[in-house]
Amino acid sequence: xxxxxxxxxxSFQPGTPFAVKALDGVSLAVRPGERLGIAxxxxxxxxxxxxxxxxxxxxxxxxxxxxxxxxxxxxxxxPGRIGLGxxxxxxxxxxxxxxxxVAFAPRxxxxxxxxxxRRVMWALGCVGLDAAAYASREPFSLSVGEQxxxxxxxxxxxxxxxxxxxxxxxxxxxxxxRDLLGRLLAMNGERGTTMVVVGHDMDELAVFAERxxxxxxxxVAIDGPADKLLKDEALLERYGxxxxxxxxxxxxxxxxxxxxVAAVLDEEExxxxxxxxxxxxxxG
Amino acid sequence: xxxxxxxxxxVSYAYPHATGDHRxxxxxxxxxxxxxxxxGLVxxxxxxxxxxxxxxxxxxxxxxxxxxxxxxxxxxxxxxxxxxxxxxxxxxxxDSQIVATSVEDDIAFGLENLGLPVExxxxxIADVARRFDVADLLEREPHWLSGGQxxxxxxxxxxxxxxxILILDEPTSMLDPRSRRQFHSLxxxxxxxxxxxxxxxxxxxxLALADRMLALDAGRVVFDGKPLDIxxxxxxxxxxxxxxxxxxxxxxxxxxxxxxxxxxxxxxGQLVEEIxx
Numbered sequence: 001x002x003x004x005x006x007x008x009x010x011s012f013q014p015g016t017p018f019a020v021k022a023l024d025g026v027s028l029a030v031r032p033g034e035r036l037g038i039a040x041x042x043x044x045x046x047x048x049x050x051x052x053x054x055x056x057x058x059x060x061x062x063x064x065x066x067x068x069x070x071x072x073x074x075x076x077x078x079p080g081r082i083g084l085g086x087x088x089x090x091x092x093x094x095x096x097x098x099x100x101x102v103a104f105a106p107r108x109x110x111x112x113x114x115x116x117x118r119r120v121m122w123a124l125g126c127v128g129l130d131a132a133a134y135a136s137r138e139p140f141s142l143s144v145g146e147q148x149x150x151x152x153x154x155x156x157x158x159x160x161x162x163x164x165x166x167x168x169x170x171x172x173x174x175x176x177x178r179d180l181l182g183r184l185l186a187m188n189g190e191r192g193t194t195m196v197v198v199g200h201d202m203d204e205l206a207v208f209a210e211r212x213x214x215x216x217x218x219x220v221a222i223d224g225p226a227d228k229l230l231k232d233e234a235l236l237e238r239y240g241x242x243x244x245x246x247x248x249x250x251x252x253x254x255x256x257x258x259x260x261v262a263a264v265l266d267e268e269e270x271x272x273x274x275x276x277x278x279x280x281x282x283x284g
Numbered sequence: 285x286x287x288x289x290x291x292x293x294x295v296s297y298a299y300p301h302a303t304g305d306h307r308x309x310x311x312x313x314x315x316x317x318x319x320x321x322x323x324g325l326v327x328x329x330x331x332x333x334x335x336x337x338x339x340x341x342x343x344x345x346x347x348x349x350x351x352x353x354x355x356x357x358x359x360x361x362x363x364x365x366x367x368x369x370x371x372x373x374x375x376x377x378x379d380s381q382i383v384a385t386s387v388e389d390d391i392a393f394g395l396e397n398l399g400l401p402v403e404x405x406x407x408x409i410a411d412v413a414r415r416f417d418v419a420d421l422l423e424r425e426p427h428w429l430s431g432g433q434x435x436x437x438x439x440x441x442x443x444x445x446x447x448x449i450l451i452l453d454e455p456t457s458m459l460d461p462r463s464r465r466q467f468h469s470l471x472x473x474x475x476x477x478x479x480x481x482x483x484x485x486x487x488x489x490x491l492a493l494a495d496r497m498l499a500l501d502a503g504r505v506v507f508d509g510k511p512l513d514i515x516x517x518x519x520x521x522x523x524x525x526x527x528x529x530x531x532x533x534x535x536x537x538x539x540x541x542x543x544x545x546x547x548x549x550x551x552x553g554q555l556v557e558e559i560x561x
Contacts, residue, residue, distance in 0.1 A: 088377060
């Protein structure tokens with residue numbers, strides 16, 4: 001699915017002294033099959049942007065198009081086409097068992113019996129939960145990290161064409177985080193699922209995103225290839241973001257080696273760089 | 285040795301409605317925490333970190349064993365008010381601990397419960413509002429603040445009580461990098477001022493200050509020691525779903541290729557210093 005935003009503006013608490021312009025003239029197109037990362041400081045409009053893309057937040061001005069069709073008050077969103085993972089998805093759990101919660105959307109799409117069971121098990125696997133151990137548990141007896149994983153499984157379960165995920169890895173332990181990113185990449189590679197992921201961790205975006213949008217004060221400040229932007233520490237710094245670890249390392253190396261060490265994003269490459277400097281002996 | 289500020293003896297806990305294999309949230313935990321420690325508490329999702337945190341300020345009390353906070357037994361209800369003044373807690377999600385309709389009232393809430401005189405309450409609010417950069421927000425409705433602002437409000441409200449122990453349960457998971465750095469430096473100042481810090485996180489870079497790491501796995505303490513020792517233990521890291529910081533990972537890749545760095549660097553700064561001299 002192609003999602004287009006044309007000159008979107010949206011305010012919260014409009015008409016009050018505390019009115020905040022959440023989005024201010026945003027135009028953006030998400031191409032089918034693309035992996036788009038969205039970064040920016042808190043309050044820059046990232047989450048609002050996802051809500052508008054999904055069609056659940058109606059902008060005060062501008063148009064949202066899904067596959068060229070402008071959304072209107074009358075548009076009914078078909079279940080299963082877009083999966084939206086909210087910032088605190090644990091608040092969206094409501095069923096009695098983990099299985100039923102993850103099965104909710106697939107059921108609405110008509111899945112039942114063994115097919116449904118397999119789909120739920122697959123989705124739980126995607127978020128690193130052992131399906132046999134978790135399926136019959138009560139969501140509210142789980143820890144916040146586990147609840148988040150269940151909620152995320154529920155978003156992934158319908159195998160939507162588009163996944164819009166708001167900080168999907170927050171609260172996840174490092175192993176699960178790496179694993180989830182790998183599975184999202186695989187879904188994108190194998191099924192062509194379009195991915196829009198809001199994140200604060202530039203190391204993760206370096207692994208995940210092909211294109212990066214940086215939001216600032218409700219506007220699209222920067223839009224370009226992720227690998228190029230993520231190597232630009234000064235630019236990231238300007239928008240309150242932290243460069244990936246390998247990029248910070250290259251800056252530290254540059255200043256002590258007394259020469260410009262070109263930034264890298266890959267850990268293997270970073271190790272090669274270090275080895276090269278050690279090989280040359282003191283002074284580089 | 286001085287009396288530990290927190291002491292756990294054979295502590296076990298099970299949530300009342302849990303069933304089957306998942307009954308035990310904590311199993312037989314014995315440990316002491318000294319005043320002024322900075323402790324990193326780590327473990328996979330569901331390993332018992334938040335349960336343990338709630339035990340330390342008597343939101344939960346052990347089913348078996350006992351916990352003392354500054355000598356006070358947590359199982360004795362008569363101690364609860366004083367325990368909660370001693371051990372302040374910042375939860376994962378700031379929304380879950382904001383109670384009032386203005387930032388000022390929210391910070392005042394805990395102070396009013398202490399029964400402090402009005403002038404003292406006002407003095408403390410002014411003090412934390414300045415230190416945590418929320419002075420301009422005092423009139424605002426907390427609900428509409430950004431995540432970073434909310435978390436500063438929460439920390440201000442907890443610190444206003446002047447706790448000697450600060451328990452932080454993944455406090456920065458919802459913050460952007462800038463707010464996260466701000467939050468770290470606030471915590472660092474408090475710790476330097478003598479506050480005991482127990483910091484729960486999934487982000488290993490946040491634990492640069494920790495002098496001791498505790499790791500939980502399925503409700504049991506599986507590691508209690510120096511940060512470097514846990515990060516050098518591959519088998520354990522994998523078992524508890526942790527990842528060593530980038531500097532440690534790079535040093536180990538180099539070691540595999542035949543260049544060993546001594547000592548093993550924990551931060552990128554240390555790594556570069558060892559390499560460039």
